[in-house]
Amino acid sequence: MDERTFWGFFLGQRGEILRLTLQHAGMVAVALGAAAAVGLPLGVWLSRRPRWAGPVLWAAAAVQTVPSVALLALLLLAPVIGGIGARPAVAALFLYSLLAILEGVHAGLRQVDPALSDAGRAMGMTEGQLLRLVELPLALPSVAAGLRVAAVTCVATATVASYVGAGGLGDLIFRGVGRANDAMVAWGAVPAIALSLAAHAGLSALERRLARRARLS
Amino acid sequence: MFALESVTFAHPGGRSLLKDFSLAVPARQFCVLVGASGSGKTTVLRLMNGMLRPSAGRVRAGGRDTAEQDPIALRRGIGYVPQGGSLFPHLTVAENVELVPRLCGAAPAERARAAAEALAAVRLPEAEFAARYPDQLSGGQRQRAAVARALAGGAPVVMMDEPFGALDNALREELQDELGALLRRLGKTVVFVTHDIHEAVHLGDRLVVMSEGRILADGTPADVVLEAADPFVVRLLGRRRADLERFVRGKGDADG
Numbered sequence: 389m390d391e392r393t394f395w396g397f398f399l400g401q402r403g404e405i406l407r408l409t410l411q412h413a414g415m416v417a418v419a420l421g422a423a424a425a426v427g428l429p430l431g432v433w434l435s436r437r438p439r440w441a442g443p444v445l446w447a448a449a450a451v452q453t454v455p456s457v458a459l460l461a462l463l464l465l466a467p468v469i470g471g472i473g474a475r476p477a478v479a480a481l482f483l484y485s486l487l488a489i490l491e492g493v494h495a496g497l498r499q500v501d502p503a504l505s506d507a508g509r510a511m512g513m514t515e516g517q518l519l520r521l522v523e524l525p526l527a528l529p530s531v532a533a534g535l536r537v538a539a540v541t542c543v544a545t546a547t548v549a550s551y552v553g554a555g556g557l558g559d560l561i562f563r564g565v566g567r568a569n570d571a572m573v574a575w576g577a578v579p580a581i582a583l584s585l586a587a588h589a590g591l592s593a594l595e596r597r598l599a600r601r602a603r604l605s
Numbered sequence: 606m607f608a609l610e611s612v613t614f615a616h617p618g619g620r621s622l623l624k625d626f627s628l629a630v631p632a633r634q635f636c637v638l639v640g641a642s643g644s645g646k647t648t649v650l651r652l653m654n655g656m657l658r659p660s661a662g663r664v665r666a667g668g669r670d671t672a673e674q675d676p677i678a679l680r681r682g683i684g685y686v687p688q689g690g691s692l693f694p695h696l697t698v699a700e701n702v703e704l705v706p707r708l709c710g711a712a713p714a715e716r717a718r719a720a721a722e723a724l725a726a727v728r729l730p731e732a733e734f735a736a737r738y739p740d741q742l743s744g745g746q747r748q749r750a751a752v753a754r755a756l757a758g759g760a761p762v763v764m765m766d767e768p769f770g771a772l773d774n775a776l777r778e779e780l781q782d783e784l785g786a787l788l789r790r791l792g793k794t795v796v797f798v799t800h801d802i803h804e805a806v807h808l809g810d811r812l813v814v815m816s817e818g819r820i821l822a823d824g825t826p827a828d829v830v831l832e833a834a835d836p837f838v839v840r841l842l843g844r845r846r847a848d849l850e851r852f853v854r855g856k857g858d859a860d861g
Contacts, residue, residue, distance in 0.1 A: 507691035510656060511705055511754070512681030521704070525695050602695040603738050 397571035405560070409579045412556035415474060415549060416542040416583075419481030423489050423538060426482075428531070431493025432519065441494060448487035456480065456545045460552050477549030477556075484545055485538035492534015496527025529599035536591035543584040547576070557583075606632040606762065606794045607653045612662035614648055621660070622648045623818040632761070635788065635795045637809035639802055639841070645818040646798045650764050653796065655679045681709055684755030684763040684793075689771055690747045692739040698724070698750050699735035705758030723757035724750075726787060745776045752784050762794045769804070781807055802841050806830060806849050814838050827853040 390396045398405065434441040451459070463469060463476035470476055500523050508518040524531075550558025560576030563569075608629040615621035622645045630636045638646040651657040652664050655676040664671045666679055684705075692701050703711075703720040711719065721731045727749040739747055748768055755763050769777045785808045788795050799805055805812050806826040814822040814829060814837075821835045822828075830849045833839050842849060 501691075503687065503689065503691050504693060506656075507685070507687045508693075510654060510680060510683075510685040510687060511758075512677050512679075512683075512708055514677055517708060522693055603740055604694075 392569055392571055394571050394574060397569075397575055401572075401575065405575050405579065408555060408557050408559055408576075409583070412543070412546050412558075412580065413583060415478055415481060415546050415554060415556055416539065416587075419478045419542055420485055420535070420539055422478075423482050423485035424535065427486050427489030427534075428493055431490045431531075432497065432524075434490065434494050435497035436515075445487070445490060445494065448490055451483045452487050456484070456548045457551060459483070460548065464552050472553040474549075474554040476552050477546065477554035480549070481542045481545055484541050488538035488541065489531075489534045492531045492537070493527065496530025496534075497523055499530065500526045526602050526604070529595050529602060529604060532591055532595040532598050536588060536595060539587040539591055540584050543580060543587055547580050606630055606634075606667065607796065608663075608665040609649065609652060609659075610663045610665065612652060612659040612664060614645075614652060614657060615660050621818065623652075625662070626818060626820070627662075628813060628820065628823075630794065630796055632794050633792055635785070635797065635808060635810040636813060637797045637799060637805040637811065638813050638815055639799055639805040640815035641800055641841075643817075644815040646815050647766055648818075649815075650766055650796060650798055654683050654685065654764060681705060681758060682760050682762065684758060684760040686748075686751050686755045686763065686765040686768045688767045690739075690751030690768070692747055692750055692754070694739050696738075697735065698729065698737050698739070698742070699731070701739070701750060702753045702757045704754060705760075709758065719757045719759070720753070723753040726756060726791075727753045727784065729753065744772050745780060748772065748780055749784070752787075756791070761792075762796070763788060765795065765797045767799055768797075770799075777804070778807075802843075803845060803849065806852060814841065827857055 391400045430444070434444055454462075459480045460476055463479050464471070466476070466479075469479045504522055504526070505518060508522045513521065546554075546556050547558035547561060549556055550562050557576045557580045560572050561580075564572030564574075564576060608627075610627055612623055612626045613621055614623040614626075626645075626649070628649065638649060640646050648657060652659060653666065653671075655664075655671050655674070658672070666674065671679060692698075693704075696704075699717070699720050702723055703716040706716040706719045720735070724731050724734060729746060729749050734742070734746070734750070739750070742750060751768065755765075769780055772780065781804060797805075797808060806829075809826055812822065812824065812826050812829045813820055816837050822833065822838045824832075829838065830842065830846070830853045833842055833846075839846075
């Protein structure tokens with residue numbers, strides 16, 4: 389079957405499409421996991437130190453304004469994480485995700501009614517217990533919203549990572565453009581869009597569930 | 606039980622809310638602090654449970670200086686009913702009520718028993734209310750649950766900060782009568798804060814009238830109402846003075 393038609397390409401290359409989709413999702417998952425591992429505790433820490441919140445959130449927002457190709461190029465040149473391959477790409481995705489996650493945690497904790505935190509302290513909760521039993525459960529919907537924004541941004545940005553040899557669905561898109569193969573371009577774009585929509589839908593559902601559990605909606 | 610000794614308190618950089626303030630609340634007394642907002646009554650409460658530290662002077666709880674006590678342990682020994690109840694919206698009634706035993710490390714069975722007892726005491730039957738969330742309760746039921754939460758830890762002291770402030774009059778009086786009687790029956794030491802002199806006279810063994818961080822009158826409701834001389838106290842009693850006089854006289858006859 390002709391691999392220049394939409395279904396022809398799929399039938400001929402489905403193994404490759406699947407491999408690149410998994411590679412794409414893998415990059416996103418690793419970056420998102422690392423950003424969450426750093427962003428959650430850092431967001432909690434910032435909510436306790438309002439003086440630091442401004443500068444740190446500003447720095448995270450500044451990273452966001454760097455165009456993704458420029459950021460990838462810079463990271464390509466960086467020591468340790470640099471070089472051709474997945475490392476600079478994952479580092480860029482990590483940096484892009486960090487802001488959304490930090491903002492989600494920080495905003496969620498700040499939205500907790502101060503009267504509730506006060507009631508918790510007055511009944512003898514330690515700061516750790518207050519965080520675990522009251523503030524974090526009430527902040528979770530906002531944390532999930534931050535993760536959702538981060539995930540969707542990551543799926544989109546990861547397509548550009550192909551430039552630095554990180555693989556992913558960008559490979560099909562850019563190769564397809566180079567060879568004027570529309571079917572190849574489409575089979576790079578469609579799974580990327582599907583991943584993005586799936587991340588959005590899944591994390592939106594989680595957000596709604598957490599909001600219901602926290603009785604916020 | 607609690608004593609503020611020559612306490613001065615000011616927020617950092619702010620004017621002092623209390624100046625050379627002394628007040629002792631003996632065990633098992635139902636002491637009501639009454640005054641307008643900004644009079645310093647909530648500050649007194651928060652000094653007693655160690656949420657605030659005095660700028661000068663000493664606060665004693667159970668005979669010991671609170672500065673030398675672990676503030677967490679101190680607060681777990683005080684049942685606290687905040688303004689509006691402040692039940693945690695993401696926890697069921699039972700989970701809210703068993704929080705203090707949980708903080709103290711009680712086993713689940715013991716926590717559940719303490720919560721069931723406290724809910725029964727405030728007449729929220731466990732079978733009907735334990736699994737509900739605060740947004741599934743009426744205003745009065747929420748206040749009952751907040752009182753149950755303050756009782757479940759078994760603390761000898763209960764502090765209440767305008768607990769019935771947001772309720773309509775009829776409900777307010779019903780809860781005052783019922784929960785006031787309950788706290789007396791349980792032999793709790795109560796420090797109750799309100800801006801409503803009517804509520805204060807009905808509930809307290811002792812009234813402490815405060816304005817701008819000072820005590821203007823301090824005594825039994827009968828003393829305060831019948832011997833009111835300070836212009837602020839007279840104004841606070843206002844048009845209801847005659848009603849309140851009748852009430853304290855009637856109460857005196859009933860007690861005598």
